[in-house]
Amino acid sequence: MISCIGFDADDTLWQNETFFRLTEARFIALLGGDPGLTERLHEAEKRNLGHYGFGVKGFMLSMIETAIEATEGQVKASVIAEILAEGREMLRHPIHLLPDVEEVVRALAQDHRVIVITKGDLLDQERKLAQSGLGDLFHGVEIVSDKTPETYARAFARHGAGADHAMMVGNSLKSDVIPALQAGAWGVHIPHELTWSYERADPPTDAPRFRVIQRLAELPDVVNATLTHNR
Known part of the structure; x- marks a missing residue:
């Protein structure tokens, strides 16, 4: 029994996943709309699981890492700030x-x-x-x-x-x-x-x-x- x-x-x-997908779409739009960023972000997330674990905070850090790599280190501070704001919004979502x-x-x-x-x-x-x-x-x-x-x-x-x-x-x-x-x-x-x-x-x-x-x-x-x- x-x-x-x-x-x-x-x-x-x-x-839960719905909100990750919506944030991911906004992230890609923020960096110019390159659809190839989706795979790069997912690879970063998997690569970082051993360091950051599962959840929103690891997702945020992986977005920042992907933004740095995709722009060859030229990502603007305003973009990083927007990524952090999106992550905080996820952590407050009803x-x-x-x-x-x-x-x-x-x-x-x-x-x-x-x-x-x-x-x-x-x-x-x-x-x-x-x-x-x-x-x-x-x-x-x-x-x-x-x-x-x-x-x-x-x-x-x-x-x-x-x-x-x-x-x-x-x-x-x-x-x-x-x-x-x-x-x-x-x-x-x-x-x-x-x-x-x-x-x-x-x-x-x-x-x-x-x-x-x-x-x-x-x-x-x-x-x-x-x-x-x-x-």
Whole structure:
């Protein structure tokens, strides 16, 4: 039986990637509209993950780095100031919950321990959870630097009966589903219309505990179905 259900936060509970894409478009326009800057920025982000981690602040620094490289060091101070302003705006942006989130989390919390397992900047993730109005529904929150099988094994042991009796729900196959499956948990993928290239991976269709749903409202049925699966 499932004792603990973990939820990713960004693009699972609330919108996130949309705001990155909008800021990215403004950044490219700021530097003259060269579409090739998109790939250069994404490469800088991936290259810098080990230094800055996930989140808005690392994104801001990667935009500045890309602007310096693209202009061969000639980027104007006013452009750097605009990039910083865009980043601060992202850090202040209101939270927009995705459909069915509050209802589903509230319902599942009646019979299971529900937790958030998210990566990113600590202050920003705490802000978003507080503004979401969902904080009191969760039994625990794990804000981590990355998501690995070990991350999930520790979290599910701390908040439940271990990974074997846990389920992880999220929009990223690479971060939310595959490492959770490797830890021994169930992995439920909810595709989002926008997914950062870093988070893309092939679906683990041969994994017996892998499930795909199109809307969070379908999750309670998946949880209930695990009872039959384990009989």
